[in-house]
Amino acid sequence: MSDIDSVLKEARVFPPPPEFQKKAHIKSLDEYRALYKRSVEDPEGFWAEQAATLEWTRKWDRALEWNAPFAKWFVNGALNLSANCLDRHVAGPRPDKTAIIWEGEPGEVRRLTYAELLREVCRFANVLKGLGVKKGDRVGIYMPMIPEAAAAMLACTRIGATHNVVFGGFSAEAVRDRMNDSEAKLIVTADGGYRRGAVVPLKANVDAALAACPTVKHVVVVKRTGQDVPMQAGRDVWWHEQMEKASAECAPEPLDSEHPLFILYTSGTTGKPKGVVHSTGGYLLQVALTTKYVFDLKDEDVYWCTADIGWVTGHSYVVYGPLCNGGTTLMYEGAPNHPGPDRFWSIVERHKATIFYTAPTAIRAFLRWGDQWPKKHDLTSLRLLGTVGEPINPEAWMWYRRVIGGDRCPIVDTWWQTETGAIMITPLPGAIPTKPGSGTLPFFGVVPEVVDKDGQPVGPEAGGYLVIQKPWPSMLRTIYGDPERYVEQYWKRFPGIYFTGDGARKDKDGYFWIMGRVDDVINVAGHRLGTMEIESALVSHPKVAEAAVVGRPDELKGSALVCFVTPRSGTTADEALRTELKGHVVKEIGALARPDDIRFTEALPKTRSGKIMRRLLRDIAAGKATVGDTTTLEDYSVLAKLREEEE
Ligand code: WTA
Numbered sequence: 001m002s003d004i005d006s007v008l009k010e011a012r013v014f015p016p017p018p019e020f021q022k023k024a025h026i027k028s029l030d031e032y033r034a035l036y037k038r039s040v041e042d043p044e045g046f047w048a049e050q051a052a053t054l055e056w057t058r059k060w061d062r063a064l065e066w067n068a069p070f071a072k073w074f075v076n077g078a079l080n081l082s083a084n085c086l087d088r089h090v091a092g093p094r095p096d097k098t099a100i101i102w103e104g105e106p107g108e109v110r111r112l113t114y115a116e117l118l119r120e121v122c123r124f125a126n127v128l129k130g131l132g133v134k135k136g137d138r139v140g141i142y143m144p145m146i147p148e149a150a151a152a153m154l155a156c157t158r159i160g161a162t163h164n165v166v167f168g169g170f171s172a173e174a175v176r177d178r179m180n181d182s183e184a185k186l187i188v189t190a191d192g193g194y195r196r197g198a199v200v201p202l203k204a205n206v207d208a209a210l211a212a213c214p215t216v217k218h219v220v221v222v223k224r225t226g227q228d229v230p231m232q233a234g235r236d237v238w239w240h241e242q243m244e245k246a247s248a249e250c251a252p253e254p255l256d257s258e259h260p261l262f263i264l265y266t267s268g269t270t271g272k273p274k275g276v277v278h279s280t281g282g283y284l285l286q287v288a289l290t291t292k293y294v295f296d297l298k299d300e301d302v303y304w305c306t307a308d309i310g311w312v313t314g315h316s317y318v319v320y321g322p323l324c325n326g327g328t329t330l331m332y333e334g335a336p337n338h339p340g341p342d343r344f345w346s347i348v349e350r351h352k353a354t355i356f357y358t359a360p361t362a363i364r365a366f367l368r369w370g371d372q373w374p375k376k377h378d379l380t381s382l383r384l385l386g387t388v389g390e391p392i393n394p395e396a397w398m399w400y401r402r403v404i405g406g407d408r409c410p411i412v413d414t415w416w417q418t419e420t421g422a423i424m425i426t427p428l429p430g431a432i433p434t435k436p437g438s439g440t441l442p443f444f445g446v447v448p449e450v451v452d453k454d455g456q457p458v459g460p461e462a463g464g465y466l467v468i469q470k471p472w473p474s475m476l477r478t479i480y481g482d483p484e485r486y487v488e489q490y491w492k493r494f495p496g497i498y499f500t501g502d503g504a505r506k507d508k509d510g511y512f513w514i515m516g517r518v519d520d521v522i523n524v525a526g527h528r529l530g531t532m533e534i535e536s537a538l539v540s541h542p543k544v545a546e547a548a549v550v551g552r553p554d555e556l557k558g559s560a561l562v563c564f565v566t567p568r569s570g571t572t573a574d575e576a577l578r579t580e581l582k583g584h585v586v587k588e589i590g591a592l593a594r595p596d597d598i599r600f601t602e603a604l605p606k607t608r609s610g611k612i613m614r615r616l617l618r619d620i621a622a623g624k625a626t627v628g629d630t631t632t633l634e635d636y637s638v639l640a641k642l643r644e645e646e647e
Pocket of ligand 1: 227268312314386388389392393413414415416417418419439500501502514516517609
């Protein structure tokens with residue numbers, strides 16, 4: 001197998017707006033370059049220096065102990081995460097500053113100051129202790145996006161329990177498997193949560209899961225919707241009743257820097273979900289530092305990351321990063337299109353959000369719903385936009401910049417993974433000129449490279465495998481209960497260096513362009529094409545909102561290109577459009593990428609975190625799976641749901 005051919009042509013460059021630059025934490029490319037140079041010439045010195053921004057109860061002896069591929073950061077140091085996120089702000093200048101602004105889907109708004117959140121966290125930490133949870137135990141969290149979810153996470157960190165958050169949209173089976181794999185002792189849940197006007201039956205799912213979870217002894221239930229739920233005597237307790245009785249004083253437990261902070265299950269592209277384990281000190285440091293510099297976070301910001309706490313983005317950039325920096329973080333419970341497609345924009349306007357961080361899948365949905373929805377609202381409070389989760393197609397990036405950012409806000413396209421814990425490749429908004437579709441340059445202390453199959457750098461403009469060459473503080477420490485799988489999955493392919501599983505290209509300016517998962521690369525007549533680049537060519541057509549491209553085995557070419565296309569609202573999907581799109585891709589990329597087949601779809605199959613399920617589309621393209629009548633507009637999201645149940 002050769003490397004990956006890159007065909008994307010994108011020449012637009014957007015320098016940081018001068019107004020933004022003047023006030024930014026990092027103000028110029030030179031300043032970034034100087035600090036980056038320092039950070040990679042002496043990473044341990046750099047991180048040790050930065051670690052002084054956290055509050056430690058015992059100073060570490062050494063910044064890094066590296067027995068590849070096992071890392072320990074801030075060896076023998078001790079700290080408490082909740083003390084860093086709460087107590088020091090309460091003791092310092094921010095006791096009455098709003099920590100969390102929360103909006104429920106039905107429309108209620110709650111604000112919690114740092115002092116209030118600290119009391120809530122201490123109370124719940126005492127509740128956990130009262131129910132027998134000790135340092136080192138695992139606690140499951142299966143909750144809607146409500147402030148209690150953040151409080152529950154922070155309470156775990158206060159006493160040294162390792163949390164295991166399961167996305168509230170997952171099924172009872174997923175809860176069962178994750179609780180069993182992590183041997184959780186207790187689960188925190190709610191009677192339900194609101195999603196698109198309906199109630200998600202969280203407690204019922206927990207009840208079903210617990211039929212086969214012998215380690216779970218207690219369930220704490222937050223009353224959110226008020227619907228009737230059965231409570232099992234001796235096992236289930238109400239959050240509000242426990243909290244009433246609990247003391248609001250709870251000293252933070254000093255924890256070893258390497259203490260396991262959380263386990264988060266990620267399925268990646270194949271196989272059984274892996275319990276990614278993160279540490280305390282290194283994780284918090286890189287999360288806090290990236291939040292400050294990537295989002296240029298200031299005291300007066302209203303920062304909104306739309307991720308659910310069930311994903312790593314919710315852990316790092318809804319809860320821990322913003323709170324560690326003393327920021328105001330906005331949480332929204334529900335769907336982006338409830339009651340209408342402008343819900344997000346009404347939230348931005350109502351709370352005067354200044355920073356907005358979301359996923360490409362959401363941006364492409366907004367683009368499809370049309371400009372009229374954001375146009376109904378005053379979005380001038382926004383000063384910075386961000387994206388994460390998938391490669392963003394340049395045209396979706398341009399739309400985001402123009403319609404949401406008013407051509408005024410820089411966009412930070414942040415590349416990272418559940419495994420990396422924190423942002424790794426990203427623009428710094430006041431320093432690094434952006435190019436649509438590129439994550440630009442590495443964050444401080446991060447040493448990525450694009451290599452060929454033998455692990456040799458491929459050089460500028462060539463596609464290859466994205467690797468990280470040096471350990472970083474927020475890296476995963478292992479796969480829970482399966483260190484062999486940790487080694488096998490990430491450190492075997494290129495011995496001693498971390499393989500991300502993604503394809504990428506570095507351009508002549510050293511900018512990284514992520515080309516998608518290497519498992520999705522398509523071999524067409526000797527060319528190895530990343531899916532993102534062909535999809536971007538399709539999305540650059542004014543009638544296309546979203547596209548996914550997969551290969552279908554073909555005797556002549558190796559693979560034929562099958563493109564699944566979601567047209568923009570109001571577009572007729574017909575033979576004429578098919579012909580037009582084929583011609584468009586040829587014009588954008590060249591004849592080698594001419595689509596063999598274009599199939600129009602109402603919706604693409606996505607994982608619950610919004611990533612396109614190309615594996616499933618490959619089966620559909622190869623005729624292994626069908627959904628009813630395929631002559632009209634298809635809807636594969638149904639199939640995605642079926643497939644998920646099987647897993
Ligand atoms: C993809 C989410 C391109 C990538 C934080 C990665 C991206 C996987 C980007 C991790 C980006 C994430 N540009 N691709 N800015 N961000 N990805 O574990 O394939 O849910 O390996 O972590 O998402 O997804 P995960």
